Amino acid sequence: MADVEAADASHEPQSRHVVYCGVCTLPPEYCEFGGTVKKCQEWLKKNNSTMYERLWSEDALAAATSSLSLDAQKRAEKDAHKKALKAEAAEAKQAATIASSKVIIKRVERNKRKFVTTVTGLENFGLENKKVAKDLGKKFATGASVTKVPSGGEEIVVQGDVSEEIEEFFLEKFPVIPEDNIELVEDKKKKGSGAGG
Structure with a gap:
């Protein structure tokens, strides 16, 4: 019985340190869904370069898209481009509203x-x-x-x-x-x- 208690004590849950983006406040793994991907990438590169390399380096992006078919890769690129343009347009609209x-x-x-x-x-x-x-x-x-x-x-x-x-x-x-x-x-x-x- 003492062995079981000792085993349970060694498997206590450990706390995790979660990094949150300074731009969109999501964890960096989810920044692509926040609409400010470029700003999030710049923030992550400046504040946590190792995580930036893990998520956004050429190798990481190539590995993530290698499993996709060519059509799916093209669609993903198109969607990412559309999201970036939409985010830029929203920022420009907000800036124009504030200016006027x-x-x-x-x-x-x-x-x-x-x-x-x-x-x-x-x-x-x-x-x-x-x-x-x-x-x-x-x-x-x-x-x-x-x-x-x-x-x-x-x-x-x-x-x-x-x-x-x-x-x-x-x-x-x-x-x-x-x-x-x-x-x-x-x-x-x-x-x-x-x-x-």
Whole structure:
């Protein structure tokens, strides 16, 4: 009985060290399914050259495709090329969206000397309105909420006149937003005109 226990103790499961890609966050063996293969390969070559050689060297690729028929090899090359082009197009589209998008920080007068600040356009930069609203509420110790706008989008409403402070906060905390893409707007309520003219 002691021999069985000793044998069981020698076969305890060992922990494994798994490497995750710094680009797509998948294990490098699965990067080809992530859509950013070229960037993943560059990252792997820089950070783990032995694994890069095992997965992407000429010998490894030749060994992987040698078992395929000629037609299958051609299809695989075509598919890989299509995926690479699709990924490049998606990146270009995202870059164009970011370049043309604006974050609008608007100071809105509610009542006499009472203001709120609204923020729109953050979703174009991959930011979540609810998380940003929470950060703004903490930063300025004020109320901040996400509301729907009639045009179908969302805006963050922050209590108080903090438009310039919000701009500085965004530039500091979210480098994904270029300074030129932030627009400050002041929205004053129009005073009602009298009956005379």
